[in-house]
Amino acid sequence: MRVAGKGHTDAAETVHFTFDGQSYAGRKGETLAAALLANGVKLVGRSFKYHRPRGIVTAGSEEPNALVTVGTGGGQDPNVRATTLEIYDGLEVRSQNAWPSLKYDMMSVNDLAAPFLSAGFYYKTFMWPKAFWESLYEPVIRKAAGLGALSGDINDDIYEKAFAHCDLLIIGAGPAGLMAALTAGRAGVDVILADEDSQMGGRLLAETFTVDGQDGADWAADAVSELAAMDNVRLMTRTTITGAYDQGTYGAIEQVGHHVARADAPDLPRECFWRIVAKRAVLCAGALERPIAFPNNDRPGIMMASAVRSYLNRWGVAPGKAVTIFANNDDAHRTAVDLIAAGVKVAGVIDVRADVQAMGDYPLYTSGAVTATKGRLALESITITHAVGTREIRTDCLAMSGGWNPTVHLTCHMNGRPTWDETLLSFVPTDGSIPGLTVAGAAAGHMSTLGALQSGAKGAAAAVADLGVTAKVDVPTAEDDPYRIEACWQVDGKGRKWLDFQNDVHVKDIKLAAQENFRSVEHMKRYTTQGMATDQGKSSNVAALAVLADATGRGIPETGTTTFRPPYVPVSIAAMGAGSQGHGFAPKRLTTSHHASTGRSAPMIEAGLWYRPSYFPAPGEKTWLESCNREVGYVRDAVGVCDVSTLGKIDIQGPDAAAFLDFVYANTFSTLRENRVRYGLMLREDGHVMDDGTTARLGADHYVMTTTTAAAGQVMTHLEWVAQALRPDLDVRFASVTEQWAQFAVAGPRSRALLNTVLDDPITGEDWPFMSCGAVSIGGIEGRLFRISFSGEHAYEIAVPSRYGASLFRLLVAQAEAMEGGAYGMEALNVLRIEKGFITHAEIHGRVTAFDIGMDRMVSRKKDCIGFAASRREGLLDGQRERLVGLRSVNGTDKITAGAHLFVEGADAVSDNDQGYITSVCWSPTLDSHIGLGFVKDGPSRLGEHVVAVDHVRGVTVTCEVCSPVFFDPDGGRVRG
């Protein structure tokens, strides 16, 4: 019901939205809760467990009941608080947790069964048979419980993450926050003022206070204008600080686009997850009003007294026609005063205190309590007891107030515990809980407007003084009424007295927890689910632990609180993972030949972050294997070209470069001649193989190391570690040049002929023997040539600066094709190396030693190297270890699989009989057989023996012959040819 002349949204345009399919009109920018109340809608949801009808309880982010689902499909947002959702034209909202409809919910049968569904019911009831829990009980319970749900569809909405930095972060823009921002802003420091509301001002927007003789809301608007004009102040509305972390870092969630129709702003992020780094912070988060647990205090129409004032004063909406108020403090009486001033009937104020005076012309019932309520889908009447009797009062809105809880949450995020204040009957923050953060305003227990303004100004001045800046404290005049309150947590009477409206926990549940010896507040929470779910017990926790304290005969401070953890309000996973879908998941590293490869329809495979071509399909080829076999043939019979730029290339220079390499490699590099290349094996400190690759000596003090593609980063880190921590005595510098050079393998009997078509000066076998390297020129461009081979064929790798990579690749492939060869991909590369028994990280997977791969002789005995000592351990040189061998399918045609384990023929395929495993497999077109590499116990002594490869995962069993890992050209004649 709109109240003429009240609220700040008179001038807003009228918009239309739907709730459960029914269309309503509202004012643009007001909350859904305000718009629903304006339209007389009181029933907005069903409770979590008992499916009880529920209405709007609060006017802020602490709302436990009025949760709705917005939108449909992938972008569907569940559990959106109606009290913070701003309406816009075309908004579609649905209620949750009700079927078939909100008014007639089948699952409300749970409420009738309530006597059997008390806290702990599940734990006691669904215990046996044990197997039924996962298969039956849990799915049924999960289906019955719960609030809103995601659609399960892919969400195409845009979310965002961002970083911000400031001198002073002010959390909350009520009177304390605004005053803090004015104080610090005027002093010139870099300020961020964040507030979760769409408009700054906090309670000043919802009350009828004056500040400096001016309407409080107007004063707030003026303050915001002044702040907005300051270059050093950043105002962040709709931004909730969600967590306090180490070193002045705060998490925050900004609702960027939820108040705008998607069609109006397609690129607009829905939310932004901020990480704000602040030198100092002032917490001005205010306080949250708490309910009183009286019988059936959960009917739609029963809400917080402060919320009634918010709807009336800020949004111009009266939540009822005949309002009653139940309170234990002075503050709530202002609700009656404001309502009467607005022309709304106040049917009575029930105050638990004996000596209290009415603040206006309304019936006041002292020493009072609400003992019963009526009305199934909306409140109709209440029954009260008071100093001189009992009576029933007709009322459609009961405003309750059990006092205020300072919003201490953030101060507890680094394991701080709040302190109980006997005067306020609340927990207040403990000083120093978060380094660099001070607390001001109601959050610190300063309950009057003047107290908030003063503490905000002083808090900010102290914070900037810490930074060496002097700020002037200049506070306007405002009310400074004392905060008078008397303890009242629960009211006796027939019916359930609800504490946690969201999780359906009532007083009896807490008492049951205590009775069953779940007396610790943390145990009580788990037993009853008190304070769980989206509101995290913002309004219910303190009352619940007061009840627990009473039930266990302890005081509230001794009982303590549960732990407040981030986030303060729910943060969607989409916001935390923003930008990580699709291309954002990981960087793509593309070679210079990428577009040429995709232009030839080559499917890409990922190697680390790199994308490499699997194979280059030719017309008429139906399977990858056909393409692969053809490409293997290029290299064995003619010439193939392959982009190998992805291998790590590390430039190593310095007077001690040679000594350094001798230390990091198992074999020796100081003896390598200039313009020569050597294969190197690198060990970890534990004596196992870390990586392998070739290293070329370009000059006396200049080497270029290559690493495997996937281990490039690891090797670079390792070298840094060795140079900085282990051998700072060696003068050596290194730099990654992986990106600088585009490098291509040219492999096959016609490789030299091909190169001589592109090189400015032809090369000869005499000048360029196997494992030589040096400078070459291609079209006047300086390049590098290495005569190395990963295929066992006469082969080279040619490198040019990356800007020429795309061009050189096209040129080399064109020339190869003219010589009955062509480009080859990773599949063919893999076949070629398996045929030659060359290892990759499939073999050097981290658990093998140089001894295991038959390279122990490479570990030099003439010098020390990383891993040398460990590699000499007896157990690592035991012949019975699983050692590298080749494996050939006995009949040639049976496919063997990588990952299969090996067993002696006739033995059971169980782990006790394990003889080893297969690491790499391929179909070898050269040998016309399925072959593989693997590790077999004492393998080199068992050549010729048959073993059975059993792949339990794929269900494959194949008999293999153990053979030398070098299947092809064991003498190496071809590579030198």
Next chain:
Amino acid sequence: MAKLIETTPCAGLLPLSIGGVNIHEINLGQVTLVAPYAGGAKATSDALKAAIGVTFPKPNRTNGAGPRAIWCGLDQALIVGGACPDLPQAAVVDHSDAWAVVRIEGAEAEAVLARLVPADLRASVFKRGHTVRTMLVHMNVGITRVGASAFEVMAMRSMAGTLVHDLEQAAKGVAARALI
């Protein structure tokens, strides 16, 4: 004789103009990584000063306006925009083709980078000529402020596509905010 054609790292990806920012590719010309050997810092800096007029930069700083020296790591700097002289007391590595370099400028450039980069790039803290090695989403980058509202971002050449993608997404989000 074979003829090789040059391709730039961001070929086909830039320029972009989105909302309050323009993003285009920068060709730094000759880029040389210089890492002085032990005890060679002063001699290297002096040799650079004599040859191209810039000294070896302190951490997180750049020197020079024509040829520039950009700090890029522990005892390392990139000499860009000119030939690097002989530096006998330093390791010298050609990096002319190793980097994708883009310039992002405009009123919203700082806001766009704030979506991607954890480092504090506020003008009061990160002034013209300041440089930082940091993360841009998942990528290692170097960022230098080259104007009141202009930054140079250097990423690995192979990641040019991802660099442009990330900048574009962030710029779109920032631009969309300006419209509501």
